[in-house]
Amino acid sequence: MKILTRHSFRFGLLFTSILGLAILAFTLVPRMKPDLGQPSQVITIKAKDMQFDVDKITVKAGETVELRFENEDSMPHGISIAGLNVHTEQIGANQTTSVIFTPKKAGFYEFYCFVNRHRQLGMTGTIQVIP
Secondary structure (H helix, E strand, O other), X not given: OOOOOXXXXXXXXXXXXXXXXXXHHHHHHHHOOOOOOOOOEEEEEEEEOOEXXXXXXXXXXXXXXXXXXXXXXXXXXXXXXXXXXXXXXXXXXXXXXXXXXXXXXXXXXXXXEOOOOOOOOOOEEEEEEEO
């Protein structure tokens, strides 16, 4: 039987502590999500008959916005906001998606359907970001 020295005992204690912390970290990390901020405004845009039900939206600069997009049309659609680098997923008929963003700079920005030629066919609108 080998007698443990103080050095090996301390090493074992240190190793056990580090292992315990690593297990705790790996257990908690998947549950943590980045804080995107709670949306101060939820905007819903619906697509139907090759048009949006809303063509003008106003939001405040620096405030977090949730854009909900509901496709009530029979074909796929999606939304991009030019100048804000915001894009929803392309979704099919009777589907919903959302994207959360925080506009930083005041101004007028076009939103449009990025599928095929839908933008050219009039699926557009304007978001005004106010200071």
